[in-house]
Amino acid sequence: MSMVWLWNRVFGDPARIEQEERAEKQARAPQLEVDAGPPPGRCRACGYQGPERYCPTCLADTMVAVRHKKPRATVRK
Ligand SMILES: [Zn+2]
Secondary structure: OOHHHHHHHHHOOHHHHHHHHHHHHHHHOOOOOOOOOOOOEEEOOOOOEEOOOOEOOOOEOOEEEOOOOOOOOOOOO
């Protein structure tokens, strides 16, 4: 708690203080970072790369999983 904080508390604009407090709370909240997200995929139609299942460019279910070791291998199960 700084003097500026106290000053704002006493003389500041309540709306602004509320906004600042909300921003502070948001900054303190744990960020929901996706550490182990979905494996990166690649659109087999346009080549777009991303974690989405549906390519946002083609708007179709054309995403295939990118394989790090053998990108061109076609694995059938
Ligand atoms: Zn695509």
